Amino acid sequence: MATFISVPLKKSSEVDLVKPLSKFITSAYPAGEEQAEYLRAVDELNKLRKSAVGRPLDKHESSLELLLRYYDQLCAVEPKFPFPELCLTFTWKDAFDKGSLFGGSVKLALASVGYEKTCVLFNIGALASQIASEQNLDNDEGLKASAKFYQLASGAFAHIKDTVLSALNREPTMDISPETVGTLSQIMLSQAQEVFVIKATSDKMKDAIIAKLANQAADFYGDAFKQCQYKENLPKYFYFQEVLPVLAAKHCMMQANAEYHQSVLANQKKRFGEEIARLQHATELVKTVASRYDEYVNVKDLSDKISRALTAAKKDNDFIYHDRVPEVKDLEHIGKAALVKPTAVQVPLSQKFSDIFEKMVPMQVQQSLSMASSRKADLVNRLVGSLREATNLCNGVLASLNLPAALEDLSGDSVPQSILEKSRAVVQQGGLHSIEQLIKDLPELLQRNREILDESLKMLDDEETTDNELRAKFNQRWNRTPSGDLYKPLRAEGSNFRNVLDKAVQADQVVRERYNTHCEMIALLCKPESELSSAIPSANPAKTLQGSEVVNVLKAQLHQLDEVKKEREVLEGEIKAVTFDMTTKFLTALAQDGAINEEAISTTELDARYGAQTQRVQQNLRAQEDLLAQVQTSHQEFAALKQSNTEANNREEVLKKLASAHDSYVEISSNLKEGTKFYNDLTEILLKFQNKCSDIVFARKTERDELLKELQQSIAREPSAPSFNVPAYQSNTSAPAVGGPTPAPRTVFPLQPQAKPQPPARPPPPTFSSPPSSSSATASQTPASQAPPAASSNPPPVAPPTGPSQAQGPPYPTYQGYPGYYQMPMAYNPYVYGYNMPFVGYQGQGQAGYPGAPPAQQPYPYPQQPPQQQPFYPQQ
Secondary structure: OOOOOOOOOOOEEOOOOHHHHHHHHHOOOOOOOHHHHHHHHHHHHHHHHHHOOOOOOOHHHHHHHHHHHHHHHHHHHHHHOOOHHHHHOOEOOOOOOOOOOOOOOOOOEEEHHHHHHHHHHHHHHHHHHHHOOOOOOHHHHHHHHHHHHHHHHHHHHHHHHHHHHHHOOOOHHHHHHHHHHHHHHHHHHHHHHHHHHHHHHHOOHHHHHHHHHHHHHHHHHHHHHHHHHHOOHHHHHHHHHHHHHHHHHHHHHHHHHHHHHHHHHHOOOOOOOHHHHHHHHHHHHHHHHHOOOOOOOOOHHHHHHHHHHHHHHHHHHHHHHHHOOOHHHHHHHHHHOOOOOOOOOOOOOOOOOOOOOOOOOHHHHHHHHHHHHHHHOOOOHHHHHHHHHHHHHHHHHHHHOOOHHHHOOOOOOOOHHHHHHHHHHHHHHHHHHHHHHHHHHHHHHHHHHHHHHHHHHHHHHHHHHHHHHHHHHHHOOOOOOOOOHHOOOHHHHHHHHHHHHHHHHHHHHHHHHHHHHHHHHHHHOOOOHHHHHHHOOOOOHHHHHHOOOHHHHHHHHHHHHHHHHHHHHHHHHHHHOOOOOHHHHHHHHHHOOOOHHHHHHHHHHHHHHHHHHHHHHHHHHHHHHHHHHHHHHHHHHHHHHHHOEEEEEEEEHHHHHHOOOOOOHHHHHHHHHHHHHHHHHHHHHHHHHHHHHHHHHHHHHHHHHHHHHHHHHHHHHHOOOOOOOOOOOOOOOOOOOOOOOOOOOOOOOOOHHOOOOOOOOOOOOOOOOOOOOOHHHHHHHHHHHHOOOOOOOOEEEOOOOOOOOOOOOOOOOOOOOOOOOOOOOOOOOOOOOOOOOOOOOOOOOOOOOOOOOOOOOOOOOOOOOOOOOOOOOOOO
């Protein structure tokens, strides 16, 4: 009686997980032990997939453990990698479709981890059903294991039914559709209940309990049978055509079993008529199974047991009890008792699972960390920027007042010490040459970044153009996501990079204009002291001011300003040195709330970390503001005491310009170095962006080739020629159709060779320019009517089926056939018909492969722009 149904496994194509995942890790994590550990984990994940889905699996629990571990690892790793950006495509074949002669089995390729998880979970359910079917049901261990695995399979299929549409966001293949997996879940649940019926019977439990268990199993099988019978798509599978009779037979057998045990209960209650009625009903059920489904199940043992019980019951009732036998419809309904339910899918499914990416944080935490880092950088830049702005303001005010050079220039003929120090500082930093070299390098760096960005966007444009052309060519058959929709995030990112480059060009122009303004005075600072002294106009001495109270006050105030500026330098270093890790806080928030309020958490942490530094910055700025006000007041008194004339004014003006030129030199040099660093950093970012574009374009190319191959196979499976009516010369009727083309005469061998008539003259070949005349038709009919019906050693041709089939050639090589009919070529090839087949290009000799390795070039201090690649797609 124990005939159980198992589900075949899905088969997957090989997928390389190492390359895309390793590329993400190397780009997201700095080189070191942590990165190396994650790269080793990627290799382990790839090996785990090959072991779980890349080879045939034995029907053993160890194989199931591999699938469970791989499923758990997929669930654990899904939130830790940006799989939609990695474009990992997983290809799985339909488990039930066996394919056709011209094309392989139905398969679906999706860049979705949810799709991979769904297919792996399907295989978990399928393998669990196979392991359960292999158990020995003659002992308790086998019965318990079988029931456990059937319930696991039922739970796996039920979970797919609830999640497949949201996981795929498109129509799945028929084997994992909600209708199919719902039916499979019900079948597995029915078999688990049947196992409990077998166990209850072997344990010799009470007949009332066995009857309820069997009746519940019959109910489960009935539901599964209805789902198979009334779902439109399921009977198309040969698998379900074989399963359907088994389910019907199991339903009848479980019902008969329930009736048998209920009849025993009726006998114990002295209801002999009810006993006979139930046994008769059970007999009818097993007879139905034996007559209709005998090739699928063996019902002999159950039938014999029921037959013996019915014979004994009738004998006792006829001779002793004479109890009335009621109708089956009048019998009380048998109760039901369900001891099984689908095992809920709760990760981890494996008791031995350990996350190989345990130290890697989820993508949501990574994104929050990135946003928190951006907030921290904004705060640091704002504080440091305010400090530097205050320094520039202080230098500008002092330069406009010619301080401290005015205090040092009381002699009127020597170069002030502060000017000499500024001159030496400019010379030590490289003078004009260093700035000119930095300015010269900026356009090259800018052009490099623009070329990388243009090449990246060009790859997207070319692939999108090819996709649009194929979509216009195949219409609804080209059923993949449009490239324009898929590339929207990348194009937005590219537009952002374009805006960044435009702003950088404007900043470069501002720096260049400022350099042009001060380059003459900067060049003067680079000259030796003698030339610098001769270039500065002389003035009458103002020695009367030396040692005055105003000069001493100004010197003290300038000293205080120097202290304030030194404090700013220390404070800037402290602000940049603050470090803290938000990972723990974000992980805690994610575990507690299921989401991360990054803004609130980051703001609170930044206030706590930078609150003291922010207050010190404000105090420093207020102190400088007060000191500058005092310096300006003191300078007014100093200027009033100082003797003023034209020569002194000219000298003071030159000294102001030299001091301002030094400050401008320092700022311009800093801006140019920051600009160079900005362009080099942007080059690395743009190269990553280019790799991302290249990866998704390559993935789309692979997906395109797969889809083109499937379209070719589907076109090859279509009828090779239009259907047409059976020609008259191939029909069994002796007389040809009137008005049709005149067929060539047939050679007929009479039964009596003595009465052999002379054959008529062969008519001319038929033509299609005009219908044949009635006289010729009559002439052709005459010999045919006179010929006796003779048996021929060659049987007449059989009419081809009316449905679409492979067209056969005409029986006579001289006959040209009907209009619209294409003669089959001598060498049969299903791909030579007149369909407009899409051209699939292959890499020819000289065409760059993917990804292309850069050619050998001379060493260059910055990352090189990859060489111009040829288009990834053939030009059609």
